[in-house]
Amino acid sequence: MTHEQRDPRVSSPERTGGHEDGEQTLAEDLLLVLFQPRSGTIAGEATLFYVLAGAVLADLGLSAHVRTGTGRLGGLTVEAVAGNPPSDRLLRATWEYVADKPRGVQTILAATGPALREPLLDRLIERGELRRRARRSLGFIRSSVLEEGDSARRRTLLADIRAVLVDGVEPTPRTAALAALLYGSGTLPQFDHDIPWTSPVIMRAEELKEGNWGAGATAKAVARSVTSLIVSNVIVAAAVLPRT
Template structure:
């Protein structure tokens, strides 16, 4: 369990338009929540890939919008694929709605969308996980003086279920649901999969299968979601680009 000094809220975190939590209504967890929970490392109390987390969470939000057919890929033929909102079909979850409102203004490149919505997702998503009891946030003091916050795993068992579903796809060859395929592709695209080596063996077959999912090759179960698979592949590819150029830590 790692303890770190509490930082003062940044201007971005203090903005009044930060997405509302809305976890109190006990709605289904978003893909961003599942992704952060899976990336949480219980042994150290840290989140894998912290330095690129904002891009990865942004990717999860846009991917879920694609899975729900709230957004589409618009290819203008010049700057490559852009994300456009499906008019009249906003999501009900406030976390997703904030991103949908942004792309509803006008179609934008995936990189632009990720950079715009990603930086302010970490705390709202973590707050939801804490509210659900999936992660515990414990406050203390270092040297008896300095406020600290540490994260520990909750007792819901959900993280183990998520990692098991990813393992079944990558190791056992199970055919994934679109949601599990997207979750696995995002974990792989973030570059953090090697950190799961105690739970998911890091091997050549695992790497090959993960790359297939990154490219939208989900198997027969995904045949009916061709548009969603294409959109997910576009998003994950942009996450990979971001993860490659940003410094990694943890």
């Protein structure tokens, strides 16, 4: 396959997971937050591939691996920052896709999103943040269920998001992007037990979606702009699909 024909779903061989500094990707954290311990399901499955692909783009924006531009018809495009590929293989697959040429956000979400759920889920299971338990139905039908692992990371992430949306704590750029993506997924009302679905919370989430992250994010002004534009496009894309 030539460079121009590269399939965005093909992974680069450098790394199997995580940022070079060991930090988990934004998409991994988003998928972990979307896991519902009571039911063993992932919230928002119908729109999940859009949201996970948006998290990958947001991660690339926060790390200055991509930037936005304007297409011939005035629409938002994303292009790779030359010479600055990410080390993580899933992030790099998307970076390589936009390195071929600038592409519209909707195109990127549709092309890269469907292949993300399983490898991201495997990473969470490998680290013990989730567990996959085998079970039998009717005594002979084998299936598996997801359970929360021993790690407290999901609870920590939810606490950070709650602090921003409910308590008005100024977020880090990463937490702001995570909260905005959670809101953009349309699943935030399902977290009412942990994050009350109230008018002030909705207003704060809207602010994050628009890129109003607070003075502490000033140094990330470009990344904030990239991420807010991406999240807005995720919301537009997700809105046309039925929710679960």
